[in-house]
Amino acid sequence: MNFRRIVAAMLLSLFSFGVAQAAGQPLHEDYTELLKIADTMLAAAKAKDEMAFSAAISEGRSVAKDQGNKGNSPRLQRVSTAFIKAKKAAKSGDFAAATTIIEGAKEEMEKPDVPPTYGGTTEGGGRKGMFGEY
Numbered sequence: 001m002n003f004r005r006i007v008a009a010m011l012l013s014l015f016s017f018g019v020a021q022a023a024g025q026p027l028h029e030d031y032t033e034l035l036k037i038a039d040t041m042l043a044a045a046k047a048k049d050e051m052a053f054s055a056a057i058s059e060g061r062s063v064a065k066d067q068g069n070k071g072n073s074p075r076l077q078r079v080s081t082a083f084i085k086a087k088k089a090a091k092s093g094d095f096a097a098a099t100t101i102i103e104g105a106k107e108e109m110e111k112p113d114v115p116p117t118y119g120g121t122t123e124g125g126g127r128k129g130m131f132g133e134y
Contacts, residue, residue: 029073031109033063038106041086045099050090053098057087079105 037060044052064080067073082105089098 029067034060035106035109037063038102041102042099045090045095048095053090054087057083075108078108
């Protein structure tokens with residue numbers, strides 16, 4: 001009976017260690033395909049082609065959904081929401097607003113990945129507070 005408890009405790013500790021390692025990994029996502037689709041959306045919006053724009057939006061949403069299944073990314077959620085807003089704007093005929101929304105989504109995708117700063121420290125090791133750096 002004691003042996004079973006020891007084995008169970010060891011297995012649970014190994015499992016929890018694996019989960020802790022997985023949770024600490026940073027998200028590195030590749031937005032190259034979504035950026036190409038966003039360029040297609042912009043070209044269709046400038047040409048005021050609603051069919052091509054909605055087809056590109058559908059393709060972009062499916063790619064975003066596939067990438068979203070790999071990891072839970074706030075940036076990808078913002079991009080997907082922007083695609084929905086742009087589609088609604090294009091359906092109403094406001095291609096200028098759709099272009100602005102897609103350009104904002106492109107800027108969001110092109111932002112560099114910032115390494116996490118655990119505990120609120122900066123790269124130099126100091127902290128930026130309300131009254132300056134200390």
